[in-house]
Amino acid sequence: MIDFAGKVELSKNETSQRAFGRSTRSVHGEIDGRRANANHALITPIVQTATYTFDDTADVRAFMDAKMWGGLPGREEYGRYGNPTVQAVEARIAALENGGAAMLFPSGMSAVTQVLLSILPTGSQVIFTDDCYKKTRQFCNIFLARLGIESVAVPMGDYEALEAAIQPNTRLIISESPTNPYLRVADLNRLAAIAGKHQRIKTIIDATFATPINQRPLDFGIDLVVHSATKYLSGHNDIMAGVAVGEAGLIHALRQSQGVLGGITDPHAAYLLERGLKTLELRVTRQNQTAQAVAEALEAHPKVERVWYPGLASHPDHEVARQQMSGFGGVVSFEIAPIENEDVLDTTSRFIDAMKIPYIAPSLGGVESLIEQPSLMSYYELSTEERLNIGMKDNLVRFAIGIEDTADILFDIEQALAQI
Numbered sequence: 411m412i413d414f415a416g417k418v419e420l421s422k423n424e425t426s427q428r429a430f431g432r433s434t435r436s437v438h439g440e441i442d443g444r445r446a447n448a449n450h451a452l453i454t455p456i457v458q459t460a461t462y463t464f465d466d467t468a469d470v471r472a473f474m475d476a477k478m479w480g481g482l483p484g485r486e487e488y489g490r491y492g493n494p495t496v497q498a499v500e501a502r503i504a505a506l507e508n509g510g511a512a513m514l515f516p517s518g519m520s521a522v523t524q525v526l527l528s529i530l531p532t533g534s535q536v537i538f539t540d541d542c543y544k545k546t547r548q549f550c551n552i553f554l555a556r557l558g559i560e561s562v563a564v565p566m567g568d569y570e571a572l573e574a575a576i577q578p579n580t581r582l583i584i585s586e587s588p589t590n591p592y593l594r595v596a597d598l599n600r601l602a603a604i605a606g607k608h609q610r611i612k613t614i615i616d617a618t619f620a621t622p623i624n625q626r627p628l629d630f631g632i633d634l635v636v637h638s639a640t641k642y643l644s645g646h647n648d649i650m651a652g653v654a655v656g657e658a659g660l661i662h663a664l665r666q667s668q669g670v671l672g673g674i675t676d677p678h679a680a681y682l683l684e685r686g687l688k689t690l691e692l693r694v695t696r697q698n699q700t701a702q703a704v705a706e707a708l709e710a711h712p713k714v715e716r717v718w719y720p721g722l723a724s725h726p727d728h729e730v731a732r733q734q735m736s737g738f739g740g741v742v743s744f745e746i747a748p749i750e751n752e753d754v755l756d757t758t759s760r761f762i763d764a765m766k767i768p769y770i771a772p773s774l775g776g777v778e779s780l781i782e783q784p785s786l787m788s789y790y791e792l793s794t795e796e797r798l799n800i801g802m803k804d805n806l807v808r809f810a811i812g813i814e815d816t817a818d819i820l821f822d823i824e825q826a827l828a829q830i
């Protein structure tokens with residue numbers, strides 16, 4: 411209990427039952443008893459080793475016997491099967507997502523591909539939403555197809571089409587939420603309910619854009635959350651990593667395949683990810699605030715034709731987003747209004763070139779603001795017409811907001827728009 415003077419008085423029950431907030435979890439993960447590292451170091455040590463030693467043959471035998479029943483706590487065998495630094499970060503992310511367990515991967519794409527390869531048997535079918543990360547779609551259409559796994563795309567937000575696409579061999583529904591670059595938000599309750607009618611269908615949400623600060627899909631009955639930890643979770647544009655979070659049994663099964671598939675995270679990258687995680691809540695809160703202010707300013711600006719941000723009432727998924735998210739994220743997409751006698755692709759490039767704070771770069775979620783024109787980045791190889799066919803407009807800008815001062819970013823946008 412907190413009284414009005416801010417004094418906290420706890421009943422015995424409250425001490426043991428209190429669920430910690432996101433910032434506390436960002437720094438500590440679950441706080442369950444003693445938290446001492448080797449040598450009493452406050453910070454998680456980087457255990458930089460490829461293998462682990464045994465004292466004698468009896469020690470080997472004890473380990474091998476225990477392995478059959480789930481292993482010995484604090485005891486590892488070989489780097490591909492486990493690393494204490496990596497495990498510390500996994501526990502932190504599981505606590506943030508309200509998941510039973512988490513598993514790190516060397517990149518977001520590695521998380522997606524290893525999870526799909528592990529879950530989907532030959533002859534099965536996976537349904538994904540059409541606004542899904544481009545490389546995830548490519549993996550489904552090219553690599554899974556080779557293994558006799560069928561992929562079906564359904565329009566994002568069309569739940570009737572989703573139900574209609576379900577076949578007896580459907581094993582997985584995968585979607586992003588929010589999506590890139592239009593920030594469409596999946597109705598997680600509805601998605602889980604549709605899959606829940608079928609015993610063998612699992613649901614996966616790529617929640618990279620949301621972070622566990624703004625949205626926790628597992629709370630809505632989604633089976634597995636994946637992230638590109640390269641983005642917000644690490645937050646400093648300095649490492650590549652991915653993560654999958656879910657119920658402990660499911661993660662345990664995925665871990666068995668990781669030992670075979672071999673995509674594991676280097677302990678040094680894991681250390682940097684943990685360091686980034688400590689400020690996740692602070693960063694995301696600032697990014698949410700700035701993005702909302704930017705979206706509102708852009709929507710009111712005559713040189714901007716349309717803004718895509720789930721925090722705006724004009725966004726098609728605003729209501730769903732309001733119900734299931736506590737913040738709307740740090741990415742704002744918008745369309746520059748065409749001007750007479752100039753190709754809008756060029757007008758948009760002139761705006762981007764006039765921005766001073768953001769770097770021009772792919773990616774998002776770091777402390778530095780990044781800006782890009784998707785037509786000239788991920789979709790450069792396509793013609794304007796082909797791009798339009800897949801809904802990618804030449805006047806679209808994706809602005810991934812960093813942690814710079816809100817007023818400075820607003821000023822920068824204003825001055826850049828004034829130049830076109």
Ligand SMILES: *Cc1c(COP(=O)(O)O)cnc(C)c1O
Pocket residue numbers: 517518519520543586590616618619637638639640641650651652
């Ligand atoms: C970046 C990204 C990925 C891929 O992650 P990498 O870490 O770059 O491999 C997957 N999904 C989404 C939504 C992303 O933004």
